[in-house]
Amino acid sequence: MNVKINRIEYYHPETKYSNEYFMKHFSKQGTDISGLLEVTGRDSRYISEDFHENSLTMAIEASKKVIQNANIDVNDINLVVFVSTTPEFLSPTNAVKIHEALGLGKQAIAYDMNGNCAGMIIAVDQVSRIMKTNDRIKYALVIGSDQLVRYSRRTEAITYSNFGESACAILLENVDNHPSDFLDSSSYVDSSLSGYINFPPSGFSKVLPLDKHTEKDNRIIEWIDFDTDEAFASSVDSINEILDRNNLSKDDIKLYCLSQFAKKNIELIQEALKEPNHKFPFVGNKFGYTGVTSPFIALTDSIEKNKIQRGDHVILWTVGAGVVASCILLRY
Structure with missing residues (x-):
């Protein structure tokens, strides 16, 4: 079996912050972060101002988007893996919450994993290898979502001025004789x-x-x-x-x-x-x-x-x- 990326979609919060906001914020603390922003290449980033929004809600939005645009039957998704450094829940798994929100079928596997910033690549690696050995998995959904700004100290430039918030959903498909x-x-x-x-x-x-x-x-x-x-x-x-x-x-x-x-x-x-x-x-x-x-x-x-x-x-x-x-x- 070949494992194909059927579709990828992402979601980010509505509020957009420019460098100017963070330059002023740290200038009041007597810190010039212009060098840091130049090295990191930042111009803007999206940060949630809605405290009802979290890594799980963002993941659900990205997942809904990828399923809608792929135009598939949700019952054909047999594996859901949620990846995050900032999971909203430890129990039950966020993957189970996503499974419920999307209305997926019961013949599926759902679990969370955390590899920090490398986690989503590790998950795609592991899920792809699982799919290659199990042709009963038609589609797998790997969703990554982080909300690190909310947990960052406002005196620490490397996190507070550098991070943005987003979720990304990848729909993987088991296919025969495909170039992907x-x-x-x-x-x-x-x-x-x-x-x-x-x-x-x-x-x-x-x-x-x-x-x-x-x-x-x-x-x-x-x-x-x-x-x-x-x-x-x-x-x-x-x-x-x-x-x-x-x-x-x-x-x-x-x-x-x-x-x-x-x-x-x-x-x-x-x-x-x-x-x-x-x-x-x-x-x-x-x-x-x-x-x-x-x-x-x-x-x-x-x-x-x-x-x-x-x-x-x-x-x-x-x-x-x-x-x-x-x-x-x-x-x-």
């Missing part, structure tokens, strides 16, 4: 950096239930500056490894959809690979850094702009806290 297919994956882990990004900072056991020994500010995300150069450098090794293993050259790759964390990082990877700029879509200027969804929104944007055709080879790569990096090769 999931081909391979590669990964990298450097667990020595596992102490630098913590959410919650001291773990849920110190937050739930809240007692007199737990500071109120301890309930939000902590991000300590650390060096990500080695993690991003690993992308080049992973990409070269996956090309070599599949007897492909860089000329065979139409697009590299990478983590949108910082434009500068994409430029460094591009230079290391000696590939042209047009192969590296950057949407972080419009959406901010959206966490788990970022490489897939870059892919969706390229599809919408007709920069990629069926059968084209695409590499997606990103990195999550810890750090964990993940890379997949597919034919769109």
